[in-house]
Amino acid sequence: MPPSQLKALKTRLREKGITAPSKSKTQRKSGSGHANPKDRHTALQQIRDDFNPSELRHVSARPAKFPSTSIYNSTGSGKYAKILHRPGVSKSAGEDMRRQHLLPEMRRRNKTGGLIDRRIGEGDEGMTAEQRAVMRFTKEKEGRRGGVFDLEGSDDEGGLMGLTHGGRTIDELEDDDMKGSGKGSESEDEDAGFLVKKRRRDEEEDDDVEEADEGQPDVKKSKKEVMQEVIAKSKLHKYERQKVKEDDEDLIDKLDAGMADLLPLLRSQQAPPPPSAPIEIQPRNTANEAGMKMDPERQKLLDGMDRAQADKDYEKRLRELAQDTRAKPSERTKTAEERAKEEAERLKMLEERRSKRMRGEQVADDEEEEQGRDVDVEDVEENAVDALGNEEVGDDAEEFGFASAGVEAMQKTREKVRHVDEDEFDFDADLVASASEAELSDQESEADDASVPGEIMEAEQEQDEEDEFVNGILGGANATPITDSSNTTIVDGSGALAFTYPCPRSHAELLSIVDTLPVQQLPTIIQRIRALYHPSLSAANKEMMSDFSRALVDHLAYMAEHNQPLPVAEQVIRHLHSLSRTYAIPIAEAFRTHLLAWHERPGGEPSKGDLVVLTAIGSIYPTSDHFHQVVTPATTLMGRWLAVNAPSPGAKMVDERRSRVGALMVGLCVRWQALSKRIVPEAVRFTLRILATIAVTRTSSTEVAEHLENLTAMAELWKDKTAFIEIFQPFLPILRNLGSTATPASEHLTTLLGPSRQTRRPLLLHNHRPQPLRTSNPKFEEGFNPDKHYDPDRERSDAAKLRKEVNREKKGAVRELRKDGAFVAREELREKRERDADFVKRERRLVAEIAQEGRESQGGGGGRARGKGRR
Amino acid sequence: MPGMITNGAVRKRKRDDAPKMDGSKPRKAPKTTSTGQSTQTRILHLEEQILQGREHYNNIVELQSLVQRYETKPRTATLAAVGLCRVFCRLIAAEALVKTGSATDEEAQVVRWLKGRLREYVEDLLTWIGSPEAAQESTSLTLLMRIVKAETSQGSKRSEQAWRTETSTFFKLIQALLERTDAEGARQEFGEKYADEYDDVRFYTFLAVKQVLKTSPAHSEEIVGGAVDLLSHMESPPDSDYQPQTWYSADAPSSAPNNPLLSLATYRKAAQETWLAIFRSPLTKDNRKRLLTLATSQILPNFSTRLELLADFLTDSFNAGGNLSLLALNSIFHLITHQNLDYPEFYTKLYSLLDEDILHSKHRSRFFRLLEVFLRSEHLPAALVASFVKRLARLSLQAPPGAIVWIVPWVYNCVKSHPSLGFLLHRPHHPAHRIYSAQSETGSDSAPIGLKDPFDMLESNPNTTGAIDSSLWELETLQSHYHPNVATLAKILGEQFTKREYVLEDFLDHSYASLVGQELGMEVSGKKGVEVEWAIPKRIVMEEAEEGLELNGVGRLLTGALGVM
Numbered sequence A: 001m002p003p004s005q006l007k008a009l010k011t012r013l014r015e016k017g018i019t020a021p022s023k024s025k026t027q028r029k030s031g032s033g034h035a036n037p038k039d040r041h042t043a044l045q046q047i048r049d050d051f052n053p054s055e056l057r058h059v060s061a062r063p064a065k066f067p068s069t070s071i072y073n074s075t076g077s078g079k080y081a082k083i084l085h086r087p088g089v090s091k092s093a094g095e096d097m098r099r100q101h102l103l104p105e106m107r108r109r110n111k112t113g114g115l116i117d118r119r120i121g122e123g124d125e126g127m128t129a130e131q132r133a134v135m136r137f138t139k140e141k142e143g144r145r146g147g148v149f150d151l152e153g154s155d156d157e158g159g160l161m162g163l164t165h166g167g168r169t170i171d172e173l174e175d176d177d178m179k180g181s182g183k184g185s186e187s188e189d190e191d192a193g194f195l196v197k198k199r200r201r202d203e204e205e206d207d208d209v210e211e212a213d214e215g216q217p218d219v220k221k222s223k224k225e226v227m228q229e230v231i232a233k234s235k236l237h238k239y240e241r242q243k244v245k246e247d248d249e250d251l252i253d254k255l256d257a258g259m260a261d262l263l264p265l266l267r268s269q270q271a272p273p274p275p276s277a278p279i280e281i282q283p284r285n286t287a288n289e290a291g292m293k294m295d296p297e298r299q300k301l302l303d304g305m306d307r308a309q310a311d312k313d314y315e316k317r318l319r320e321l322a323q324d325t326r327a328k329p330s331e332r333t334k335t336a337e338e339r340a341k342e343e344a345e346r347l348k349m350l351e352e353r354r355s356k357r358m359r360g361e362q363v364a365d366d367e368e369e370e371q372g373r374d375v376d377v378e379d380v381e382e383n384a385v386d387a388l389g390n391e392e393v394g395d396d397a398e399e400f401g402f403a404s405a406g407v408e409a410m411q412k413t414r415e416k417v418r419h420v421d422e423d424e425f426d427f428d429a430d431l432v433a434s435a436s437e438a439e440l441s442d443q444e445s446e447a448d449d450a451s452v453p454g455e456i457m458e459a460e461q462e463q464d465e466e467d468e469f470v471n472g473i474l475g476g477a478n479a480t481p482i483t484d485s486s487n488t489t490i491v492d493g494s495g496a497l498a499f500t501y502p503c504p505r506s507h508a509e510l511l512s513i514v515d516t517l518p519v520q521q522l523p524t525i526i527q528r529i530r531a532l533y534h535p536s537l538s539a540a541n542k543e544m545m546s547d548f549s550r551a552l553v554d555h556l557a558y559m560a561e562h563n564q565p566l567p568v569a570e571q572v573i574r575h576l577h578s579l580s581r582t583y584a585i586p587i588a589e590a591f592r593t594h595l596l597a598w599h600e601r602p603g604g605e606p607s608k609g610d611l612v613v614l615t616a617i618g619s620i621y622p623t624s625d626h627f628h629q630v631v632t633p634a635t636t637l638m639g640r641w642l643a644v645n646a647p648s649p650g651a652k653m654v655d656e657r658r659s660r661v662g663a664l665m666v667g668l669c670v671r672w673q674a675l676s677k678r679i680v681p682e683a684v685r686f687t688l689r690i691l692a693t694i695a696v697t698r699t700s701s702t703e704v705a706e707h708l709e710n711l712t713a714m715a716e717l718w719k720d721k722t723a724f725i726e727i728f729q730p731f732l733p734i735l736r737n738l739g740s741t742a743t744p745a746s747e748h749l750t751t752l753l754g755p756s757r758q759t760r761r762p763l764l765l766h767n768h769r770p771q772p773l774r775t776s777n778p779k780f781e782e783g784f785n786p787d788k789h790y791d792p793d794r795e796r797s798d799a800a801k802l803r804k805e806v807n808r809e810k811k812g813a814v815r816e817l818r819k820d821g822a823f824v825a826r827e828e829l830r831e832k833r834e835r836d837a838d839f840v841k842r843e844r845r846l847v848a849e850i851a852q853e854g855r856e857s858q859g860g861g862g863g864r865a866r867g868k869g870r871r
Numbered sequence B: 001m002p003g004m005i006t007n008g009a010v011r012k013r014k015r016d017d018a019p020k021m022d023g024s025k026p027r028k029a030p031k032t033t034s035t036g037q038s039t040q041t042r043i044l045h046l047e048e049q050i051l052q053g054r055e056h057y058n059n060i061v062e063l064q065s066l067v068q069r070y071e072t073k074p075r076t077a078t079l080a081a082v083g084l085c086r087v088f089c090r091l092i093a094a095e096a097l098v099k100t101g102s103a104t105d106e107e108a109q110v111v112r113w114l115k116g117r118l119r120e121y122v123e124d125l126l127t128w129i130g131s132p133e134a135a136q137e138s139t140s141l142t143l144l145m146r147i148v149k150a151e152t153s154q155g156s157k158r159s160e161q162a163w164r165t166e167t168s169t170f171f172k173l174i175q176a177l178l179e180r181t182d183a184e185g186a187r188q189e190f191g192e193k194y195a196d197e198y199d200d201v202r203f204y205t206f207l208a209v210k211q212v213l214k215t216s217p218a219h220s221e222e223i224v225g226g227a228v229d230l231l232s233h234m235e236s237p238p239d240s241d242y243q244p245q246t247w248y249s250a251d252a253p254s255s256a257p258n259n260p261l262l263s264l265a266t267y268r269k270a271a272q273e274t275w276l277a278i279f280r281s282p283l284t285k286d287n288r289k290r291l292l293t294l295a296t297s298q299i300l301p302n303f304s305t306r307l308e309l310l311a312d313f314l315t316d317s318f319n320a321g322g323n324l325s326l327l328a329l330n331s332i333f334h335l336i337t338h339q340n341l342d343y344p345e346f347y348t349k350l351y352s353l354l355d356e357d358i359l360h361s362k363h364r365s366r367f368f369r370l371l372e373v374f375l376r377s378e379h380l381p382a383a384l385v386a387s388f389v390k391r392l393a394r395l396s397l398q399a400p401p402g403a404i405v406w407i408v409p410w411v412y413n414c415v416k417s418h419p420s421l422g423f424l425l426h427r428p429h430h431p432a433h434r435i436y437s438a439q440s441e442t443g444s445d446s447a448p449i450g451l452k453d454p455f456d457m458l459e460s461n462p463n464t465t466g467a468i469d470s471s472l473w474e475l476e477t478l479q480s481h482y483h484p485n486v487a488t489l490a491k492i493l494g495e496q497f498t499k500r501e502y503v504l505e506d507f508l509d510h511s512y513a514s515l516v517g518q519e520l521g522m523e524v525s526g527k528k529g530v531e532v533e534w535a536i537p538k539r540i541v542m543e544e545a546e547e548g549l550e551l552n553g554v555g556r557l558l559t560g561a562l563g564v565m
Helices: A005-016 A025-030 A037-051 A087-108 A129-144 A170-183 A185-191 A194-215 A223-267 A296-302 A307-323 A336-358 A364-386 A407-412 A414-424 A431-439 A442-449 A453-475 A487-496 A507-514 A519-532 A541-561 A566-580 A584-600 A608-620 A631-645 A656-672 A681-697 A702-717 A724-728 A731-759 A794-870 B002-017 B019-024 B034-052 B058-068 B074-093 B105-128 B134-151 B156-164 B169-179 B184-195 B199-215 B221-232 B264-280 B285-302 B307-320 B323-338 B346-353 B364-374 B382-396 B401-417 B419-425 B434-442 B473-480 B484-494 B512-521 B553-564
Strands: B542-544 B549-551
Touching: A005 A037, A087 A794, A507 A519, A507 A541, A519 A541, A519 A566, A541 A566, A541 A584, A541 A608, A566 A584, A566 A608, A566 B542, A566 B553, A584 A608, A584 A631, A584 B512, A608 A631, A608 A656, A608 B553, A631 A656, A631 A681, A631 B512, A656 A681, A656 A702, A656 B553, A681 A702, A681 A731, A702 A724, A702 A731, A702 B553, A724 A731, A724 B473, B034 B058, B034 B074, B058 B074, B058 B105, B074 B105, B074 B134, B105 B134, B105 B169, B134 B169, B134 B184, B169 B184, B169 B199, B169 B221, B184 B221, B199 B221, B199 B264, B221 B264, B221 B285, B264 B285, B264 B307, B285 B307, B285 B323, B307 B323, B323 B346, B323 B364, B346 B364, B346 B382, B364 B401, B382 B401, B382 B419, B382 B473, B401 B419, B401 B473, B401 B484, B401 B512, B473 B484, B549 B553
Parallel strands: none
Antiparallel strands: B542 B549
16 A cells, blocks of 8 residues: 555655754754755755656657767756656646736737727736736835936936827837838738737737836936037037147147248258149138138148049149159269179079979069969869879870870960960959050069069169160170170271161062171171160160061071181171060060971971070070970970981981081080080980990091080989989990990990989888868767768858758647647637536526516515415 | 753763863853854754754764864864764664664665764763863763763663773773773762762673783783772772662663662672772782772772682782781781681780881871780780780880870880789789899899890780889880970889870870970960070070180080081
8 A cells, every 4th residue: 555645745845844843042043954946946846846757858758869869868967868757847837827928818809999098007907906916016115216307307208208109109109100100901900810819919028028128227318418418518529629739739830930040051952842743821711710721732621622633632742752763862882892792682582583484483573473373273283182093084195295195186276376375364454454564665664573682682783784786886886795705897897887777677678788788797786786776765666676686586597508717607696686685575486486487397407597496595595494485395496406407216327417416416515504404305315326326337436526515414314213223224235346435435434324323212202291181071070960960062051950840840839829829719618618507597587586586576475476376 | 862962961070171162162252263253163064964864974973073183173173072972872773783683784784874973972082081181081081981971871781781892982981991090080970970989880881890800811910000099089888788879771670679779788688799809900109008008998888798809919018018017907806806817826916016106107096006006905915915014115215295295104004914014014013923033033132233134126026025013214214205294294103003094095186296386385374484594504505615615515506517507
């Protein structure tokens, strides 16, 4: 038999110490007992829960989920803590709430007009009448606090005494009307059902809250007051500003007074200041009550001049000042030491730039563009990686600058190709502008670049060198232009030369001048033409000189074709070099035209002119560059010639022409790579083959010496390469066959091979940091919660959250509505029952009354009636 | 009447082939001279007479004499030939050349005589084939084929005979086509107009070619060359749903199931035997090359049974070395993959093909394409692949940029598919590596003698070259190739291998021409300008010596080169 509930309750209460056996007074004083009422409350609640287990809904009411599905059934923490549901409590709370709000509304349903009691606490069933009275009293007191005669209080807010309608102030009412008219809900209200009314009810409640809020802060200032305050403040500030300005003006006046003494001093050195900035004495501004002087510009500004115009003026003046030559301090003469130091720095910088170019990096001023291209390359690579290797959209080869295969097409439709190439730079919006900049004369560009100190120095240097080529004429008519011993003869003969020539703008024109004169005079003529049409003399000269430089390149090839002496050609090359400083692009284009002609010549044989052009290219352009518009094609063409013309292994005789031209080309290749030490496989192959052929055919001649020289140079050049042994080992047996002439070269090779063998180590090319694995969604989460969404896409996760919330709210609303409906039905039933009961009661009463009346009326003749009835 | 139609057809055909002879046509010859006109009318007259009756048959002799005088009077000869052709076609159609059982002696004599004339006429026409005049050649070919058509359109039995026997016009024509070395035009025309168009012509051509090869007294190389040439002009062989539809002879073979013309097997057999006959005969190098280029498209599909014979031929070519090997490679690959041919020592042979010239050969891209296919398998031993890699790397030290450009990404792909090849690029010190152990054998650690490359270039077996223990110094050196793009490309071997594989097809067809064209095709960019050497040298080709100036190194080379130009 279960123990009695009452007994159990008693023991529990005692255990918790809520009901203790009565203690003595001292004990009660010393023992704190349950001092904290909160503890007591929780203890009581616990006991209650224990005794009413059905009041609680445990989480375990449903079968437990796996932790991989949900985390709720395990004892979570924080947001996911175990929650005790009390369905009974929440149900009764809901019921109460409905009774409070829904019921009165329900009662008022289908009723128009009537009086709504908006007094505080009216209709609130949770309040006793006493409480209501207290609330009303305090509210009234609160409203009065300002007092009717309080001057601070505003007119329209006389405490609670303002005009009200429906328990609300007029202002609020206006708002409401606005709302109503905006929505056009007047008509809706009538036929809209319960929900709308509920909404309104909510609004009203909100309003109540607002009202309460408004009442809280202490008395507000009126608008007028606030405005006045603001005005006063601004006046004060204005006054202060004027005061400061006045002080400044006083100070300036004082300074101006002393100006008269200073002016004579200044005038002795400087021209009077430009009239655009006059020091005018401004007429006193009468409008300004302080009577102070004002800057004219400012005055103009105040008078309503355009702000933009003023800004522009300011900028203009600033620029004028900055560009004023007098603004710069004059350069002082440098000491010899300083000059040497500068020169050394310049050389160092040039060398740095060169080695940067050699490594294929971009020199400083091109960095931005390079970054742009980098991005492009990255894009390409990204594509490649995305598609996992095989499915790239682009051409693999193109990444490395190899245009896709159609070789012939490339040549034939060069126009098209050009177009494609330009596309590459389409993103470069300022390309056009910069191109035109490059066309500017050197002076201008120098001025532009003046910010870089190195550039200035370079420019100076160029100037110096240009003097060497030009000044001879500019200075004195027949001065010795170049003080080399070789040129004395030239100058001697120059007496017969004219001093002025029309500037030759094509090779034909140049020929018409030069042809009749001795070849030796050519450098002098060039010098004179350069002096006569120096770009500093006329703007048109620039173009003329650029054409002249083109013609000169053509003439260089022409000279070689006609076997004109090399020293003269050398001078022409040097002139071209110096002209390249200014007309780099036309000259480079002319060289490239020659290369192209060679490239397209059937058989690919170079002409004499091409050989000299190659020599010139090697001297004019930095051959160590990673890529150079002129040098790279030239090297490739030489490589092609060497590859095609290497004698086959079984060749029985050596073509002398081939051998000599090849020797020159190999020699040029080696010299061009002197700094960058790049490898030219074709040169190796050619030398190897030709030496082998010579060894077989035993045609000992001077050519062998040339090739051996080239071989030694190559060995010296590439001795640090890891494949040195592989490259040069095959030469040894051939050199042995060649006999005594090749002994030095052979020995040289052997000595170089030794250390190369010793120092060589297996390759270690892949000392990279291991690549991190690509992480992708979902990434690993510590303490993964299956109920949580780990979507890295913020927008998507937000949307999902919102959707879920909407769903939950909707469900909740439907549930609430259903409960409301149930409540309404229940209430209606109850009312109906009450009404019925009332009716029955009334009916009974009426019946009883009637019966009694009947009885009473028969009071006299009661018996008669009875008697009648009986009858 | 078929003869009439035939004539019309001949005329039409002739007009197409030899437009300049149009003027001599009787119908539209307003401008011809009186003598020309008279001969024309005479020829026509003679022709008509012949057709009228037997008594005028002697006119044939007269016409033939006209035909034979081509050198002096080409136009007349042509006309006479056309006329004779018409005559013979009609005679054949009228069965005038057939000896019937009931014929009298006289009749038989006439028939014999006529046959003799026809033979003579054909001989005359055959002499025209291979003449330098294209019109003449074309005319004779057309006329001969008319005769063939007439001959093969007289009942199935006699047609068969006309196709097959060695005395028939068709056979003689084929023989002439093969024997005349300078009859390329005629061969091409025959191939395009007849063999490609008509299934029976193609079939019997195969038979005839085989027979010619068999019977020709000397197995001369010219005949073989002619045969190869003729067969190369014929379109590729039919596939499995072979449905012969077009017939040259007027009486199409019946659809009897046992008709040899209708079955693919017979066709293939004929083609196969012809090819084999060609293989057996002596071949010049050029013929071999032609055969090998034809092999995959024309020859291989015909071989269904006696593959080993074809394989023998290919193997011979493959072993010959040089370009022949390259060309044979393709067909051998086809046989290996499609016909399950077992080729022993294939990789050894392939490895031996990698010599200095292959990278400079014009078949380079073709070879590379195949090489990539052969070595793509991940099941190949790494040592073998390493040998190929190392050898190509070694060769690339003297290779043109176009070859290097392919080799580098190929090596990349190889390393990707055979991770153990990674040691070729990255070999940290470890005593287990042979390259280090070899070092410690030769010298103590304190005084390193240097590493000997374990790779043996002379070893012919790719499995034992020791390349797997080596290192690719060559490709590392090429990272400083003179061409910027090649150098950049070579650097991929030193970077992280993040890309799965390079599409080698993109790297195949680069050459000097494309590289130079690409560089010179670009315009000089205005923005960057052109870098110019900052210092102007005092001397370029000269140098100062004790007395005046002397040529320096470049100058000497330059004058030397200019001197011999």
